[in-house]
Amino acid sequence: MVSFQRQEQILKLLNTKQFARYSDLAKVLFVSPATVRRDTLDMENRGLVKRVLNGVTLSQEPEDxxxxxxxxxxxxxxxxxxxxxxxxxxxxxxxxxxxxxxxLVLIRELKDIDELYIVTNGILIALEASKRPGWRVNLVGGAVNKMLENISGDKAIRDIENYQAELAIFSCRGLIGAGATDANDLEANIKRAFAAHADAVMLLVDHTKVGKHQLYMSAPMNALNYIATDKVMPEAIVNAARANHVQIFD
Structure with missing residues (x-):
């Protein structure tokens, strides 16, 4: 098992246990504790984990x-x-x-939809959607982020402004009563442009993002029309959504 494979396994373990000792990781991965320390140092430098006494935990808010x-x-x-x-x-x-x-999961679930017109900043979204013969797909131009498999920047915003879609669909890093928030301005700017040039807006958010507050506002609650989620949300967020006539699918 090479380093990136070990790091993926470490992240999977931390996603369920939140904390792991170096010695335990060494046993699971069949490597020495020194190797685990080197892997986790690299992961910490990339903002994925935080090394603590005798072990490692997930970063509170890993951006990428x-x-x-x-x-x-x-x-x-x-x-x-x-x-x-x-x-x-x-x-x-x-x-x-x-x-x-x-x-991306949504795209794969739309098995009964034969015809769609899609504009996206997602590289893998575009590739996946392009597999469907009746779907027309446009990928915006701009700066590529290989880690996040997306495109952003001023060029991407200008491209989006050339379209008017029936529905904008996007996720977020955190949802609070004020609206959807993100960890960086590049992501937030793309979503604001989508919302500004769509007839309606739907937010995709699972329970792990609900109640989390990130720095950048990508869509205030009054810019949303629909929220699709997997669990009943806290009363404060539900009340804020109702006050802004946002329909919740939970």
Missing amino acids: VPYDYSVTLNLDAKRMVASRAGRLIKNGMSLFIDSSTTA
Whole structure:
């Protein structure tokens, strides 16, 4: 097992246990504690974990988690969100779709939709959607983030402004009563542009993001029309959604 494979296993273990001792990781991975320490040092430098006394824990808010790992996290919850979001999507609709892993799960769940018009900043979203013969897909231009498999920046925003979609669909890093929030301005700017050029907006959010507060506002509650989630949300967020006439699919 090479380093990146060990690191994926460490992240999977931490996602369920939150903390792991170096000695325990060494036994599970069949390597020395020194190797585990080197792997976790690299992971800490990338913001994925935090090394503490005798062990390692997940970073409180890792900003950039590798896409191929992120898509495996809370997969059942993402499928539930996707199932509920799919109620709104009909044949022939025009959609903005972000690069989130929940959106990728949604794309894969739309097995009965024969025709769609999609504009996305997600590289893997575009590749996955392009497999469907009746779906027309446009990928915006701009700066590529390989870690997140997406495109952002001023060029991407200008491209989005050339379209008007029936429905914008995107996820977030945190949902509070004020709205959907994200950890960086590049992601938030893309979502604000989607919302500004769509007839309606649907937020995809699983329970792990609810109640978390990130720095950048990607969509205030009054910019949303629908929220698709997997569990009943806290009363404060439900009340804020109702006050802004946001329909919740839970």
